Amino acid sequence: MLAETICCAVSAAGLGIAAVTAYRKRFLAATRITAYSLVPVGLVLTGMVEWVSGMVFEPTVWIGFGLLGLAWVLFMTTRAVERRGPGRAGKAPKVAGADPGREAVAPDASVPSLGTGDRRNAGSAPAAAPEDDFSDIEAILKKHGI
The missing domain is CATH 1.20.5 (Single alpha-helices involved in coiled-coils or other helix-helix interfaces)
Structure with missing residues (x-):
């Protein structure tokens, strides 16, 4: 009322x-x-106000909200312990050259090879020497007077 x-x-x-x-x-x-x-x-x-006021002033409703909050805190605590715990069972193996702080996305995958060929021209001529790679850039810079 x-x-x-x-x-x-x-x-x-x-x-x-x-x-x-x-x-x-x-x-x-x-x-x-x-x-x-x-x-x-x-x-x-x-009738919405009557429903809400009946819900707000009920102690059992507040106990229910408290239990939901406690359950949420327990879920978050277990997730934090699982992520930071020292004795994790399914720890990924170290990959050579990877960051020590980061884990591999697919730990069972092989390390990609650094091939010299281009995927589009895999069967054609071999890749150019590193000096030839910069010739394009040098030409562009000379064109602009740099």
């Missing part, structure tokens, strides 16, 4: 503010304020 009265008072105050705003020739803002002020009355008439 008290929650419904408060909602109606808030709506009446909002409609008063909307009337003052409309008097100041700010009709768009007044319409928006009117829409917001009608929401609490709509919630009262649909």
